Amino acid sequence: MGSVTNPDGHVCEEVKWHSIQKHVFLEAYLDIWSENVGKNGKPTPPLSIFDLYSSFGLCYCSETSKSWNGSALLVAECLQKYKSGKLLFLNTYNPNENEQTQQKETLEKNITDLNLPRRIEKFMTTLPIDEAVDSAISHVNPNYPNLWILDPYQPEHLPWDTVEKICKLQRFYTKNGKQVSRRPELFICLMTSRLQRLAGGLYAADDNIVGKALGMEKEEWESKLDHYKKYGITITDALIFMYAEKLTQYYEKKPQMIKVFSNDGAIVYTVFLCTDNNAGHYMMKVNQLPKYLQWQEVEWKKEAKTITRTKKVIRDAEKHGQEQAFLNQYYDDQIGT
Numbered sequence: 001m002g003s004v005t006n007p008d009g010h011v012c013e014e015v016k017w018h019s020i021q022k023h024v025f026l027e028a029y030l031d032i033w034s035e036n037v038g039k040n041g042k043p044t045p046p047l048s049i050f051d052l053y054s055s056f057g058l059c060y061c062s063e064t065s066k067s068w069n070g071s072a073l074l075v076a077e078c079l080q081k082y083k084s085g086k087l088l089f090l091n092t093y094n095p096n097e098n099e100q101t102q103q104k105e106t107l108e109k110n111i112t113d114l115n116l117p118r119r120i121e122k123f124m125t126t127l128p129i130d131e132a133v134d135s136a137i138s139h140v141n142p143n144y145p146n147l148w149i150l151d152p153y154q155p156e157h158l159p160w161d162t163v164e165k166i167c168k169l170q171r172f173y174t175k176n177g178k179q180v181s182r183r184p185e186l187f188i189c190l191m192t193s194r195l196q197r198l199a200g201g202l203y204a205a206d207d208n209i210v211g212k213a214l215g216m217e218k219e220e221w222e223s224k225l226d227h228y229k230k231y232g233i234t235i236t237d238a239l240i241f242m243y244a245e246k247l248t249q250y251y252e253k254k255p256q257m258i259k260v261f262s263n264d265g266a267i268v269y270t271v272f273l274c275t276d277n278n279a280g281h282y283m284m285k286v287n288q289l290p291k292y293l294q295w296q297e298v299e300w301k302k303e304a305k306t307i308t309r310t311k312k313v314i315r316d317a318e319k320h321g322q323e324q325a326f327l328n329q330y331y332d333d334q335i336g337t
Ligand SMILES: C[S@@+](CC[C@H](N)C(=O)[O-])C[C@H]1O[C@@H](n2cnc3c(N)ncnc32)[C@H](O)[C@@H]1O
Pocket: 013, 052, 053, 054, 055, 056, 057, 058, 059, 069, 070, 071, 072, 092, 093, 094, 095, 127, 128, 129, 130, 151, 152, 153, 157
């Protein structure tokens, strides 16, 4: 949404209240690394994190007068807490030159203020995504785990080609005498509300934005959409399932997914989390997600209702709130392979 100065005088990314759901979910996932990996004398492999849409570092929501850490500060803090945090790669791009300068300077200051330990190598770029991904890949050590945060404003800003380049960074290592392969861990925000409008023909856009985001020709996603419609699946859910299918070409485990609702109950975007790490996947599913959903139900909704005052909107929000936020089971039931 752009920049805003919060009451403490910090320049922040201006956000709506619904955005905090994405950050709390990201934090729940990062906590697995910072609080659980290496517990009980287990090894702590060196970890690199790549945040390709870093923005300012801090977010501010004027509806609630609250500030909180954005993705860049969350990942930096994770590497600080996790004792083998090794590399932090932040890309903060803005097509507007003045905003770009402000974004970069603010992010640099926020990162400097954290006083990260010397063991963490830091890189900051200001590149559009197609260049940023190549620059980031040149810093990947294929022998160690790496984690990627992809959080664009619009689906146009995150073509499937970019995601695929990251998915292909497979590494192999030996564990208990067996060869194991691992892909990067991925946190992706898919902007489903705009995609749904485009796919439903509500916007006149004809350069296959949907297809570029999903990595499909127009005919392919249209025919899949028709197929899902026959089963009574909404356009949004169909788009989510198509994206999940694409990701499962690379990952053995299905992505974990949450829908992020706006204050009035509409779905704004969907967060996908891909990891083939058994322990990480299990911890997220069994511990962190239920905690997150509880927080969403109690904390987030309470505030959303305060902001959204009209009765109808509250009713709608409640109705949508009953919908499953956590789609894994739903995906298994409907599509299950
Ligand atoms: C949703 S914001 C990121 C918020 C951030 N991840 C956080 O949690 O605070 C999207 C960011 O992408 C940047 N952006 C816009 N177009 C881009 C492009 N083509 N490539 C890379 N970044 C872009 C915007 O300037 C903005 O900073």
